[in-house]
Amino acid sequence: MNTDQTLSTHDASQLEMEAICKSLQPCMQCGTCSASCPNAFAMAATPRELWRLLLLGFADEALAAGSFWMCSSCYTCTLRCPRGLPLTEAMAALRRLAARCYPEKTGTNATFYKTFLDNVRTYGRVQESALMTSYFLTMKSPTLPFAFLPLGLRMLGKGKLHGPSGTQKGRLEGMFQHAAIQGDRP
């Protein structure tokens, strides 16, 4: 039973990786994406290098490079790609794949997005104060909250921090359950 599950997860991720690579197939390595990316300076592999790794079959190396965690979804590469490739979507697909199938390579990168969606699942509408609190608790970093402390205090002063609103609480539970049963598909 367990073996079957592992196998099916493995197959699903394999298919997803194949779909990502297929969408990148026409890449001609011109580098417009890397030159346009505002965050390329902070990536271990630039977007162009990432596509190259994937197309040459170095999926593990591409996932380890983790460049997709540095994508801020600005869509400049997608807009400018002379081949019209869905590069920003590929970055998001890689984040989904990495978080689900290679958590050991993902570290804490997926935590914020996961915590965000948990917050949406609970409250229906994002509750920012509760979101940041859960994020700090999940990250278990002693220094992270302090990086946001000055802002937190200023927002408190502006009356922008408050307990979560319950107006839409639980509203999306059914949808989340349904989406989970359907299974994630690219």
Added chain:
Amino acid sequence: MKYAYYPGCSLRESAQEFDVSVRAVMERLGVEIEEIPDWTCCGASAAESVDHNLSLALPARNLALAEKAMPGLDVLVPCSACYLNLLKLQRSVLADKSVMAETNALIGGEGLAYTGKTGRVRHLLDVLINDIGPEAVRRKVEKPLHGITVAPYYGCQILRPYRVFDDPERPSSMEPILEALGAAIHPWNMGGRCCGASLMATHKEAALVSVGEILRAASAPPGGHDGEEAGGADVIATVCPMCQMNLDAYQGQALRTGGADGAITVLYLSQLIGLALGLPAQQILLEKNLAVTGAFREKLVHPRELSTAAATTA
């Protein structure tokens, strides 16, 4: 003129001033907006990173609710991220019937279905320029923003990936509105540069670099000009709560990293319009913005006379 209004979560949270000023300005301009009943999160920038199904279902639920409660009405969205999520969903279901079936299966549990046939997804800026128009805004101006230089900041998601109402490489759609308010435009090429978005939560050091570059370009004198009037922008105008938060709240950290000093006011476009239409500062929640400089407040209280402003510019 009437729209189905999707405020989105941020406008109920840290961006209350955006929601309140949009409502006040729309009322002043004679535009009716009705909130979509029972709306929920659109998925923000998180859903697509976690679960493909949810990145379809979350925006679809809201559009289906709008279609059901207010058939045929365009959906007005002030938040750029919500706007793109809703627009992308509409385009996806219209382009591919299997995506529509998949989406409707996900939201069908509540008895909802989305056809995408009526009601376009419209960003606030699109509606301001193309439906209301700068002339209609100009006619309502009571306190022109003379002597105030605005850096129009568009951010990413209203410009890219879809080319809808502006040039994604050289955006300028805010300019006719700002000119109608009597403001001067800060000439710069950073209007479409990314603010770092959610990297501010996950990789702050990278986002601060982007924010620093944008803030410095807004404060810098435009090239080829000098003298008293060439001091850079007094205020950055934004149309996205994420951009506003990143540019407004992290100025100290962003500028310290880069070695520059000084803060700059960052307001929502709707707040600037409200001020020019004569709404009091409390009514557009000016006190909620984090970085409103003394110099900017001074210019609001003592606006430069038109003749003086014109003479100095000339």
